[in-house]
Amino acid sequence: METVKEVRTRRWEEKKYEDGVKWMSLEHNGPYFPPEYQPLPDDVSFYYNGKKVKLSLAAEEVALFFAQMLDHEYTTKQVFRENFFKDWRKEMTAEERSLIQHLEKCDFGELHNLHKAKxxxxxxxxxxxxxxLKEANQKITDEYGYCLLDRHKERIGNFKIEPPGLFRGRGEHPKQGMLxxxxxxxxxxxxxxxxxxxPVPPAGHRWKEVRHDNTVTWLASWTENVQGSIKYIMLNANSKLKGEKDWEKYxxxxxxxxxVDDIRDQYLRDLKSKEMVTRxxxxxxxxxxxxxxxxxxEKEEGETxxxxxxxxxRVEHITLHDQLDGNECVVEFDFxxxxxxxxxxxxxxIKKVFKSVKLFxxxxxHGDDLFDRLNTSLLNKHLSSLMPGLTAKVFRTYNASITLQQQLKALTNRKTKLLSYNRANRAVAILCNHQRAPPKTFEQSMATLQTKIEARKEQLALAKTELKQAKKEAKAKGNSDPKLQKYRCEEQLLKMEVQATDREENKQIALGTSKLNYLDPRISVAWCKNMGVPIEKxxxxxxxxxxAWAIDMTEADFEF
Incomplete structure (x- = not known):
């Protein structure tokens, strides 16, 4: 007789399509386009070199994009400013380009104040x-936020097309500031x-193309202009097709x-190969x-x-050290x-890897490839011969998930469960290099939390004093219980101190990326069940x- 786990697994297997993603019918209303630009009020002006300038609508809209970001550090970066100014001038009339020659002479103050007022x-x-406003948004969602997939109503994930603006990118992206x-x-x-x-396009417009491809999961697509990447409108994360693809990935x-042990043995043997491509x-x-x-x-076409x-x-990304910080055979990466x-x-x-890299x-x-005989296609072709469906990305998913499982076993403390989970997740984020800049309000929020901690410490000290006094004297009728006060203060203080530790440790680590893309959710759900932690945490x-597929089918004894 099948166990509950086996039944659920079989049902999911039965849902899978034999030839990948396929649907029989798909109907929707197309994407929702953002409203057209509304001109500035007459009492709000742009100034150049101290003089009021009436901009054309196209130039005015782009100027407002920059004005809206004046409180952000991006607008202080040279690359961002140069890219913005170059693209802004493309939107200007010939007369405006002739006049507006230097960004430093531009005054966006009134535009910025208008934005802040809004x-x-x-x-x-x-x-x-x-x-x-809520009702208006719901009306839009009702019209554009759902589709009929194989006659079943499904939620669409990102049905709104992103409005125009200035590209930010992550890290020090060379295209930041572009329009x-x-x-x-x-x-x-x-x-x-x-x-x-x-779907009927907006009045006066037509679609670029209408396709009927039932082997893909997107409903609409377009190519964005900054990096030349293709954007998609997809089904919601909890849709049938999305859930199946996630399940298959993990x-x-x-x-x-x-x-994996056999594959590791194989590539360790290949380190001795005389064929350079194999090595x-x-x-x-x-x-x-x-x-x-x-x-x-994997760079997108047009990405610079x-x-x-x-x-x-490349050669410049690698530095070899025979000895460094007490270790031998150290490879230093910087890219x-x-x-x-x-x-x-x-x-x-290991020495074999170190010697091989030295040989390469x-x-x-400077500028030469380290792996001049290898590319991703060749690598993945080899991996697929070792295991059907195996790619380099699968290794990343496997190592992230197995690391989480191992770290949860090693780090879990029942007194600080959520801190333990975040520390395990952080180990994965560090492994996968998921970094972020510290939030702008980090120092302020930490100072506020520290003030609360100090206040709670004072309350705890007072509660301890009252408890000592209560042991010497009989408590007056109706007085609060000093022992209970002490317990509550200790509990609240621990909670705040754990929160402070968690914030400090996570200030430059992005936990969400690995949690959403590389960690098998069944590991987290099983941990929650074993620890008695609500999944909402x-x-x-x-x-x-x-x-939802993982929350529904995971047993408490799940092992990745």
Whole structure:
């Protein structure tokens, strides 16, 4: 007789499509486009060199984008300012370009004040105004936020097309400040079934193309202008197709667990190979496996940022140390990874890897590839021959998930459960190089929390004094219980101190990326069940929708 776990697994297997993603019918209303730009009020002006200038609508809109960001450090960065000014001038008339020659002479003050006033007005909306806005948004969601997939109503994830603005990027992205242009219906490809009602484009417009491709999960797509990447409107995270794809991804990573030792033995043997391509492949696999590096060679067409991954490492990204900090055979990495986030790490490696890297660097100069015989396609082709569906990314998912499971076992403290979980998650984020800049309000929020901690310490000291006094004297009728007060103060103080520790340790680590993309959610759900922690403490509402399949099918004894 099947166990509950086996039944659930079988049902999910039965839901999978034999040839990948396929649907029979898809109908929707297309994407929701942001409203057109509204001109500035007559009493708000832009100034150049101290003189009022009436800008054309196109130039005025882009000027407002910059004005809205004046409180942000981005507008102080030279690259951001140069890119903005270059793209802004493209939107100007010939007369405006002739006049406006220097960004330093531009005064966006009144535009900035208008933006701040609007933000403040939104904060101070009346209850009636908030309700009206909520109803208007719900009306938009009802019209554009759902589709019919195989005759079932499904929620669409990101049905609103992103409004125009200035590109920020992550890290020190070379394109920060560039203008993200307004997406028009003429830029958008619609995907729906042949027998469905084709979405009607906004008045006066037409779609770029209408497709009927039932092997993909997107409903609409377009190419954004800054990096030339394709953007998609997809089904919501908790849709049937999305859940299946997530489940399949983590199941492939779980399968790797059963053969990873053999694969490791293979690439360690290949380190002795006389064929350079085999030896380079072995070293790349060692780095991908041990350091969770991305494969590389994944740069989008048109992307100019000098970002690399394992297979695209160059000579200047690697420094070898025979001895360093008490360790032998140390490889020092320093390069820009995905989203221009710096990867810097000094790692002791086995001698075979160290000697191989030294060999790869011989007779090469700055700018030459470290792995000149290897690329991501060759690497993944080899991996797929070792295990069906295996790619370099699967290694990253496997190592992230297994690290979380191991760290939870090693770090979990029943007195500080959530801190333990975040520390385990942080170990994965560090492994995957998921960094972030400290929040602008970090110091202020920490100071506020520290003030509360000090106040709670004073209350605890007072409660201890009262408890000692109560033991000497009989408590007067109706007095509060000093012992209970002491207990409450100790409990609240511990909670605040744990919160402070957690904030400090996480200020430069992005926990969300690994939790949403690389960690099998069944590990977290099983941990919650074993620890008696509500799942809401780990996943917010949107995340719970995304991982509904895991929350439903996971047993408390789940092992990745």
């Amino acid at each position: 933000v403040e007005a939104r904060k101070n909306m009346s209850k009636e105004e908030k309700q009206a 993200k242009k307004r997406v028009q219906p003429e830029d958008v490809i619609i995907n729906c079934s042949k027998d469905s009602r084709i 199941e492939v990573a779980r399968k790797l667990k059963s053969c 380079q492949r072995a070293v790349a696999l060692y780095f991908i496996d041990k350091l969770a590096l991305r494969a590389g060679n 940022a000098d970002t690399v991954g394992c297979c695209s490492l 820009l990874g995905k989203d221009s986030i710096r990867y810097y790490n000094k790692v002791p490696v 660097l011989e007779n090469k100069e 780990i996943y917010n509402k949107t995340q719970r929708e995304k991982f």
